[in-house]
Amino acid sequence: MKVITANFVTCAVKECKTSPASFPLHFQDAELEQQELDFQPEFIRNILPRIDWEALRTISNELGFPSLPDSKPEGDALENEQTLRDLHRLLLETQVTEGKLTCGNCGHSYMIKEGIANFLLPSHLV
Amino acid sequence: MDYLVRFAQLHETFRRPELQACATLAGVDIEIITYNQFSPYCVVRLPDEAAARAVAKRSILVKDIFELWGEGTNYEEVHADVRRRTQHRWNDFIAVPFKFTIDYFAGTRSPAQKGEIIRSFSYMGFKGPIRLTNPDEEFFVMEEYIDDVEVSTLGVSRISDPRKIYLSRKIADSCRESVLKYDLKKRRYISTTSMDAELSLITANMALAAPGKLFFDPFVGTGSFIVAASHFGALTLGADIDGRSFRGKETGKLGIYENFDQYGLKSKFVDTFTSDLTNTPLRRTAVLDGIVCDPPYGVREGLRVLGNRRGKPAVNVIIDGVPAYLRPGFVPPKKPYGFEALQNDVLNFAVRSLVPNGRLSMWMPTTNDEKTEFPVPMHQNLEIVSISVQHFNTWARRLITYRRLPEGELSDTTLARKKIDDQGTTADDLNAFRRVVRIIRDWMAQ
Numbered sequence: 001m002k003v004i005t006a007n008f009v010t011c012a013v014k015e016c017k018t019s020p021a022s023f024p025l026h027f028q029d030a031e032l033e034q035q036e037l038d039f040q041p042e043f044i045r046n047i048l049p050r051i052d053w054e055a056l057r058t059i060s061n062e063l064g065f066p067s068l069p070d071s072k073p074e075g076d077a078l079e080n081e082q083t084l085r086d087l088h089r090l091l092l093e094t095q096v097t098e099g100k101l102t103c104g105n106c107g108h109s110y111m112i113k114e115g116i117a118n119f120l121l122p123s124h125l126v
Numbered sequence: 127m128d129y130l131v132r133f134a135q136l137h138e139t140f141r142r143p144e145l146q147a148c149a150t151l152a153g154v155d156i157e158i159i160t161y162n163q164f165s166p167y168c169v170v171r172l173p174d175e176a177a178a179r180a181v182a183k184r185s186i187l188v189k190d191i192f193e194l195w196g197e198g199t200n201y202e203e204v205h206a207d208v209r210r211r212t213q214h215r216w217n218d219f220i221a222v223p224f225k226f227t228i229d230y231f232a233g234t235r236s237p238a239q240k241g242e243i244i245r246s247f248s249y250m251g252f253k254g255p256i257r258l259t260n261p262d263e264e265f266f267v268m269e270e271y272i273d274d275v276e277v278s279t280l281g282v283s284r285i286s287d288p289r290k291i292y293l294s295r296k297i298a299d300s301c302r303e304s305v306l307k308y309d310l311k312k313r314r315y316i317s318t319t320s321m322d323a324e325l326s327l328i329t330a331n332m333a334l335a336a337p338g339k340l341f342f343d344p345f346v347g348t349g350s351f352i353v354a355a356s357h358f359g360a361l362t363l364g365a366d367i368d369g370r371s372f373r374g375k376e377t378g379k380l381g382i383y384e385n386f387d388q389y390g391l392k393s394k395f396v397d398t399f400t401s402d403l404t405n406t407p408l409r410r411t412a413v414l415d416g417i418v419c420d421p422p423y424g425v426r427e428g429l430r431v432l433g434n435r436r437g438k439p440a441v442n443v444i445i446d447g448v449p450a451y452l453r454p455g456f457v458p459p460k461k462p463y464g465f466e467a468l469q470n471d472v473l474n475f476a477v478r479s480l481v482p483n484g485r486l487s488m489w490m491p492t493t494n495d496e497k498t499e500f501p502v503p504m505h506q507n508l509e510i511v512s513i514s515v516q517h518f519n520t521w522a523r524r525l526i527t528y529r530r531l532p533e534g535e536l537s538d539t540t541l542a543r544k545k546i547d548d549q550g551t552t553a554d555d556l557n558a559f560r561r562v563v564r565i566i567r568d569w570m571a572q
Contacts, residue, residue, distance in 0.1 A: 005363065005397040009407040017410060038393035042338035043361055050413045050481070092361075092396070110407075114380070116369060119401035120458040122451035123440040126405060126432045 001101075001117045004091035006059050007051050011103035012110075012119045021105040024055035027062050028109070030099035037093050041084045048072065048087070060090060128159065128194040129178045130268070130294045131168040134187050134302065135231070138163040140328055141187045143512030143527065145170070147331050148188075152180035164276035166231055167268055167292060169194060178297050184358070185300045186327045192266060192294030201246060204291045208247070222254045225261035233271030233288060243267055247293065264296040304357060307389070310350075314388050315374055315381035317348045321420055321489075325516070325525075326354035329418050332512065332527040333487040335360040339415035340396070344403045344475065347371045349382040351418040356386065356394035360416065367430065367460070369400035404431045404463070404471050412481045412530075420489040421468055429468060430460035466503070473505040473528075480530035485511070487527045494522050504539040507531050 006024060016022035053072040060068050068090075073083050100109040101117060108125065111118050133141050142161060145168075149156035154177040159169040166189075172178050175193065182191040196208030226244045228235065235243065244267070254262075269288035277284055308323035310316050321329070329351055335341055337359030343351045346364025349372060356362050364382065366372055374381025386395040401407050422429045434440055438459075443450040450456055469490060476486040486508065492500045494517060502513060508528040515524050531537060 001399065002397050005399070008363075008409055008413050009399075010409045012401065012405045012407040014405070023409065040338070040361070040393065043340075046338040046415075047340060047413075050411070052409075092393075095397075114373075114378075115397075116373065116380070117397075117399040117407075118369065119365075119399060119405075119407040120367070121402075121405055121432055122442065122449075122456070123432065123434045123438075123459045124442040126440065 001112055001115060002092060002095045003056070003059060003063070004047070004051075005117075006096075006101070007056055007091075009101075009117075009119070011106060011108065012121050013103070013106055013108060013125050016103055016105045019105040022103050023052070024059050025101040025103055025110070027059065027096055028100040028102055030063060030096045030112075032063060033095050033097045033115075034089075035093050035095065037088075039085060039088055040092075041081070041088070044084050044087050044091070045078050047091075048078070051091075056090075063094075063096075065090065065094075127172060127174060127178075129170050129172050129297070130192040130194045130292055131170055131182075132189045132192070132229070132268075133166045133168060134189055135166045135273075137187060137325070137328070137514070137516065140514040140516075140525065141168075143514055144185060144187050144328055144331050145181070146512070147334060147527075148181045148184040149177075151184050151331070151334055151336060152177060154181065156181065164273065164279075165270050165290070167270055167290070169197070175297055182298045182300045184331060186302055186305060186324060186331060188300040189302055190299045191297050192292075193297055195265070195293040195295055197290065197292045199290060200287075201243070201291060204293055205246070205249075208250070208293050212250075216250045216252075219263060220251060220253050222252070222262045223257040224252055224254050224263045224265060225256060225258055226265050226267065228267045228269065230288075231268070231270045232273030233269055235269075266292075266294050266296060268292040268294065308354065308357065314384040315348055316350075317371065319420075320348045321350040323350075323354075326350040327357065329487045329489070329525060330354040330358050330360075332525065333416040333418050333485040335416055335418075340413065341416040341418060342408075342414050342479070343419050344401075344406070344417070344472070345419050345421050346382065346398055349385055349398075351420070352382075352395075353385050353389065353391065355416065355418055356391045357389065359394070361394050361396050363396045364398040365401045365403070365406070366398070367400070367402045367432075372398045402432045402460075403468070403475060406475065408475075408479060410478050412479060412484070414479045415481055415484050417472075417476050417480065417484075417486045417488075419472065419487075421465075421472055423465055423491045429463050429465055431463040431468075432458055433461040434459050435461045466500075469503045473503055473508060476528065476530065477505055477507045482530055482532035484530045485527060486530070487525060489523055489525050491521055491523045494518075494520070502526055504537070506536045506539050509535075509537045 011022040057068045096112055097115045099112050102109045157171040161168045178191050182188050195212050196204045198204040198207055228240050270290040271288050272285055305324045310320055335355035335358040339360040341355040341360040342363045344365050346366045352362035352364050372382040386392050509531055511527040511529050513526050515522050
């Protein structure tokens with residue numbers, strides 16, 4: 001699971017959707033992998049307004065990356081290639097191959113195996 | 127300017143919507159002047175040659191695009207129209223290496239007649255060398271006759287002369303050759319329900335896949351749609367309730383990723399995850415530019431969502447002091463679900479997840495029989511952009527494309543279905559489509 005995807009998912013339990021504690025899900029026992037991809041600045045510019053910056057900062061800290069700026073790069077900052085490259089690397093080229101994603105509200109954990117997260121719920125949580 | 131589009135003569139109801147989508151992608155206005163489902167030739171109006179090139183470049187069902195030099199129902203009319211439209215431009219082509227080709231639809235001519243037709247245009251006075259390979263300019267005479275399909279469908283009679291003739295100058299090819307590149311026969315990872323390359327690429331076009339965008343398929347399977355969307359430059363995410371469908375059987379390899387690798391699209395692949403659309407982990411916020419999907423119908427593959435069957439109580443089962451769902455190999459229970467309920471879930475999901483003007487392109491089955499045809503699912507925040515139909519022997523399927531309306535705009539949904547069908551218990555109770563298919567099957571077996 002890539003860091004960008006972690007910014008788009010929350011707990012699958014319906015009651016958790018309204019709780020601020022359910023997002024972002026927290027990585028545990030995460031094994032990381034870096035993968036080099038073609039640099040796609042237009043994607044970063046398009047997607048950045050949809051990223052929850054606070055959640056990205058939290059995830060980035062939990063995964064042990066250097067701190068992100070306090071506020072989301074906007075306007076002229078998006079013309080800076082290094083900024084875009086750093087975000088590209090974090091969002092698209094960093095993935096968690098093994099580990100868990102845990103909800104801060106209900107405590108349910110979703111397993112990640114070989115890079116694939118499993119969000120299926122047992123019937124008592126549906 | 128008027129341009130002549132030469133379509134592939136198949137998937138007729140997809141052709142105009144796809145052409146419109148390609149124009150939207152190119153950011154140009156297109157006006158369709160003449161269109162006939164029984165003919166490959168279609169006259170359109172576009173601002174200029176660059177626009178014509180851009181529109182054709184994205185289309186799968188267009189074969190190529192031409193500048194229209196003249197049209198008519200016989201050669202006198204064509205010659206008069208050619209003079210009227212292009213006489214002032216003949217000088218520009220006087221010394222250019224060129225080629226004349228005759229293209230027929232449902233007809234043919236002898237070599238002697240061909241030569242005569244080509245010579246009849248000699249008044250344009252082109253002096254350039256005739257070059258059969260790599261000419262600088264290629265002129266096409268197109269003759270449209272009436273083909274067998276039209277004869278049998280409309281009961282019209284066959285004719286010996288063309289009913290329509292065009293002269294045109296070729297401008298550009300489409301990207302139709304990608305259909306061969308993505309041919310399922312040559313793809314590394316497929317299954318019995320993989321959507322064919324041509325329709326997948328068309329679906330991605332209808333949803334306006336393009337560089338910089340994020341696309342999602344909630345029923346990703348072997349990834350036909352997201353591969354197609356990524357071919358057009360979108361970054362893609364996929365999910366499926368059955369992780370085996372996108373993972374594949376080979377350990378250490380992710381089946382769906384093998385396809386992205388095969389086509390050089392690794393940089394466009396974001397993620398796949400195992401999830402159920404009715405209990406999706408995606409946040410309730412607009413992050414997607416497009417959704418492309420073929421939801422399960424419950425015919426070829428079971429239609430299931432998470433939950434217990436027949437009102438079995440949902441309890442947290444404990445085995446040896448450990449909750450069952452935490453034990454290795456736990457498979458969450460699933461229950462049958464209504465196909466119409468699922469479609470409404472897709473629409474609601476699209477409304478929550480698409481950015482304004484983002485698109486949902488969704489396949490759904492229907493019958494060939496107009497009396498039992500299913501209504502098109504609607505939502506007040508989604509505008510129906512197009513509906514195309516692919517007919518099979520006993521059933522048909524539709525590709526419906528919706529646009530997420532910006533806040534403050536609502537669409538008219540008075541024709542929408544009201545039925546909520548997630549209360550039944552057996553697959554047939556829940557699924558009107560499956561019932562109809564069964565009736566047809568039983569009838570054919572008699």
